[in-house]
Amino acid sequence: MSTTDGPGTAARKAAGGRTDPLPPPPGGVLWSTAGDVRSLLTLPAAFTLQVAHPAVGAGVDQYSVFRTDPWGRGERSLRSVQLWVYGGEHAAAEGRRVRRLHKEIQGTDTRGRRYHSLDPACYAWVHATGFPVSLYAGRYLFRRITPAQERQLYREWLQVGRILGLHDRDMPQSIEEFWPYYHRMLAEEIEPTKVARELVATDVPVPCPAGGPAAVRLLLRLTWPLLRVLYLRFRAFVTVGYMPPEARAAIGLEWTPAQERRLRRFSTAARVLVPLLPERLRYLPIAREARARRRAGAH
Template identity: 70%
Template structure:
């Protein structure tokens, strides 16, 4: 494998530009949002030395001193508060679309995933895996190992005729890294205020620790937020495209089966009503996927977004951030997160004397 991520992306980008020559891609207007930070003059380069992933993953962290590398971020952090909440459901589609816009990731999902035949089951498994990364304690490390075992046999050829392997660092790191800009962007719509600079740094440090849980080496991940943004912008400029899977995620004419991971009475009702429910569902999925994707990513992939849609998204976000905080915890958080939060409260509650 090449030793420098920038060289990898640059060569990929040259090929990509040749592939796209003569294609006019729409450039949607930018909406006003908290901008991505500009790189400082003395910025360190993106991570290099992208050798195939071995078993030795024990590089020391540079900016997170808390847990061992195979354990989740400590309780009480930002991910602890947001990952297990129902608003996470709205960020999964844009995160997935951004992941599969990488040609190697898109090809792997296209050829090996069950997202077409069992989209609800795949979504449920992805959500549970995400919860384990943050709330799983010792089980988080096993989940990281399980995912690597699962991806070990996933290989093939992408749409440009290039071989890929699911665990090659530039693809595996992108699947993880792309979640951070989606969380950051979605926050301004789904919560009362955007993250502060200090909160963004904390969030990135916690997300970096999740990457370690997934078995990603420090040398393959941008280690600071200052290193992340040039890496991210380079990926947008040189790597991402509207892959077959990304196009399907935002399509409104696709065939999505009704949910079948629900109690039998609800399953039967959904089957009967699905012809009526499907059209508004796929329209909402497209709206949320494109709207909660960072603007630069939308433009890089070629997904249109209008000022009218932006105003609708802000109205939608106001409803979400007004209603969700009013819900009791049993409705606001998923079961695994709810149990972990309750156990942490019980363990840290002050003990009263007899």
């Protein structure tokens, strides 16, 4: 069964005759940025904007392990996101896996409304948040893109939506349609939910990371009281800083001129220094492997 509506959508035949949507194209806008380590700095803002939706926030509050296993959850989510863009023939399978994980998530949101996590109104918002955040944060962390590249980025984001199982009818099909939808959601739905407030708080408990060699785990346990405070402050800083101003206002997040100056200095350093890193440090593993396969295929 196709996950898309309408003719002309890029797709491939999968096993059993199923038509799978294609991921964004190699060499596109997403291909060049989604696997860059700088993209990690944008994810907290997108996640916080997602859970500021009453239904999404309620689902994460009730079902997610983000409080008890934030590091494991973050690693699994990051791997999933990377597969949507760089997974090739495995991208659609990962999208189906994500939908299966959310199949049983349902309940009542903060406004007393029944929700299911795969309802298009909720699921499409989770997908949609990545576009304005990546566009806004990209102006700080990457080179400013042209209007044509912005349109290309949106077309590629629609392809990611299809990978996730969204129908075209559930997503604005152009930038001209997207921005009214986005501002309407900010005005009518978005609020400072419990989870959104937690994600910008600097005084919440966070378990110490448990992975790595024994010596590293011991050092982390000994220094975690200090590192936890520094981590939470940094997380709040990049979460609010890389969130578009209109989204900050909808959630009720404050941002001062002094914070903006610090963000600009930090972003300039990242924009200048990260491209100087060797590829094994600049790109996340799945993106790095995909880039290597592409180079090998070109020879």
